[in-house]
Amino acid sequence: MCGCIFCKMASREIPANILYEDDLCMVFEDINPQAPIHLLVIPKKHITSLNDAGDEDGALLGHLLGAVARAAKEKKIDGSGYRTVINTNAEAGQTVFHLHIHVLGGRRLGWPPG
Numbered sequence: 001m002c003g004c005i006f007c008k009m010a011s012r013e014i015p016a017n018i019l020y021e022d023d024l025c026m027v028f029e030d031i032n033p034q035a036p037i038h039l040l041v042i043p044k045k046h047i048t049s050l051n052d053a054g055d056e057d058g059a060l061l062g063h064l065l066g067a068v069a070r071a072a073k074e075k076k077i078d079g080s081g082y083r084t085v086i087n088t089n090a091e092a093g094q095t096v097f098h099l100h101i102h103v104l105g106g107r108r109l110g111w112p113p114g
């Protein structure tokens with residue numbers, strides 16, 4: 001059994017506020033939002049980090065970016081702007097080891113990120 005929390009969310013073992021779902025991906029609200037809009041886009045397939053995405057995952061990665069843009073439009077932050085973030089491994093702050101794309105918006109975001 002996979003003990004991964006995002007796999008459990010994908011299989012509905014753990015509840016989430018889901019904004020969008022299809023065969024390949026899921027978009028849900030982050031439990032600890034860092035901006036007025038803070039969504040996570042995950043593949044349903046377990047990929048530990050971006051380091052572990054292979055050439056065969058290229059179409060899936062593109063699909064995830066499509067889901068980002070769709071969710072931003074749905075949340076009406078496509079015009080004002082939003083940031084997409086993939087944290088990879090410890091120094092970048094990855095805490096859940098199932099590939100995910102953060103979508104942050106609804107306020108002005110500083111640059112460079114901390």
Ligand code: 5GP
Nearest residue numbers: 005016028029030031032087093094095096
């Ligand atoms: P990371 O730090 O790995 O880039 O991002 C993991 C994100 O997952 C964090 O922003 C954290 O708040 C979120 N997260 C962790 N556990 C849960 C959970 O059980 N439900 C939801 N919705 N988000 C979670």
Ligand code: ZN
Nearest residue numbers: 004007046098
């Ligand atoms: Zn997983």
